[in-house]
Structures are given as C-alpha cells and as structure tokens.
Amino acid sequence: MELDKAIEQRFSVKSFTKKNVDFGIISKLLDVAIKAPSAGNLQDWRFIVVDDNDKKNGIAKACKEQMWVGQASAIVVVCSDLVNLERFYGSRGEVYGIEDCSAATENILLKAVDLGVNATWISAFDEDEVARILRTPENYKIVSVVPVGYSEEKFFEKKRNELNTFTYFNEYGNATMSTSAFPVIKEENVTAVKEGIKESKGFFSKIKDKFKDVREEMKKEDE
Ligand SMILES: Cc1cc2nc3c(=O)[nH]c(=O)nc-3n(C[C@H](O)[C@H](O)[C@H](O)COP(=O)(O)O)c2cc1C
Incomplete structure (x- = not known):
C-alpha cells in the first residue's frame, strides 16, 4: 500500500470482533517495527505478544479498565530494555527508549493498515501492573500496549487542526x-x-x- 494511504487510513479502533489474526500477520508487524530508527541503533525495543485470555483481560484492566483491549486477538506490548541505553546515554537513555519504542509502535500501526488488520496505540495503563502480569525485568520500561484484531468500525475523516x-x-x-x-x-x-x-x-x-x-x-x- 502507498505510504500516504496507510497514514491517512490509520485510525484508532475501540472494539474488536472475535476473529483471530494469524500469527504470520503479527510477525510481519514486528518485522517492520524493528525497521524503525533507534538511538545509536541500540534496538532496545522488546515485544511481548500476548494471546492468553487471562493475561489479555488483566492487561485491559490495567489499561484503566479499557476492557475492549482484552477482546483483541493479540496484544503486542512494546517495552524498552533500558540497560544499554542508560549505559551509553545516562539519564537521557529513558527518553530515547520511549522514543525508539514509539517509532516502532507507529510502524506497527501503519503496517496493520497495509495488512487489513486493526490496531490501536494504548498508553493509559498502570505500568507496574502490566509489568507484573508480563513478568518483565526491572530494567524494562513499558511504552505502549497495542491490541491487534479485526474491527467492524469504519474509518471516518481524521479530526486534525490545520x-x-x-x-x-x-x-x-x-x-x-x-x-x-x-x-x-x-x-x-x-x-x-x-x-x-x-x-x-x-x-x-x-x-x-x-x-x-x-x-x-x-x-x-x-x-
Ligand atoms: C501516546 C498515546 C496514547 C494513547 N492512549 C490511548 C488509550 O489509552 N486509549 C485509547 O483508546 N486510545 C489511546 N490513544 C489513541 C488516541 O486516542 C488517538 O490516536 C487519537 O484520538 C487520534 O485518533 P486516531 O488515532 O484515530 O487518528 C493513544 C495514542 C497515543 C499516541
């Protein structure tokens, strides 16, 4: 798909059908996620793909009770492993980690449009609770939660200021x-x-x- 079209047609859905997304599609999303730029090319992003129902619902609850998130076929949780970033860049490392993972997240969202699946960027969550559910190491910063699935919602014109x-x-x-x-x-x-x-x-x-x-x-x- 042409880049402009993918950018234009991407939108944040808030509901999913029960249809499952093939793992092949999820792996294609991750393939493009790692093509994003990263500070010093340290590629600090880590992806946790969650398809376990209890964990999905736990994450949805941790996302300030946005329970529809748990209806996604899978949730990709994008985290930054801060070890190398902080070693090289000190306290600035955490900012870079958030930026690297944000770039990766946007690639996921755009590729999802290209592949005909729906995905939404979620950042309203209790980080400690998501970390507990996923058992992530201390040095991981959880940046985004991206539910992926099929939605019946229809695209409507983007609301943007000029x-x-x-x-x-x-x-x-x-x-x-x-x-x-x-x-x-x-x-x-x-x-x-x-x-x-x-x-x-x-x-x-x-x-x-x-x-x-x-x-x-x-x-x-x-x-
Ligand atoms: C950093 C960030 C955090 C977000 N967190 C949430 C969220 O917790 N829940 C949600 O439904 N949407 C969330 N969104 C999606 C925004 O609400 C959405 O991008 C915005 O309303 C514009 O709509 P669009 O994505 O359809 O163009 C988030 C987006 C970003 C970039």
Missing part, C-alpha cells in the same frame, strides 16, 4: 509561511493565511475551507 496552527518558522510565534519550505501549502492559501493574520478575526474558520479544497484537489491528483 498544519499552520502547529508550525512556526525560525522561532516560536512566527507563523509566516514560506511556500518553498512547505510545498503542501499552495500560494493561494499562503495569501489566505496572511490575510487571515492581518484581519485576525475569524482566522481559522476563514482558511479552513481553503485547506479543505487543497486536500480534495490533492486526493484527486493521487487517484
């Missing part, structure tokens, strides 16, 4: 855009943004429709 609401140039607060740096944003919309800033009233609502048009156009160009 790119310009997150982006500054050269320094915080400078929202002036350059078309060459941001080819995704067309000239006419840059003008709209600038006009919006000038007028400042109704800024977001004014440019919202403009960006929607561009997205539609780009979608058509892709097809």
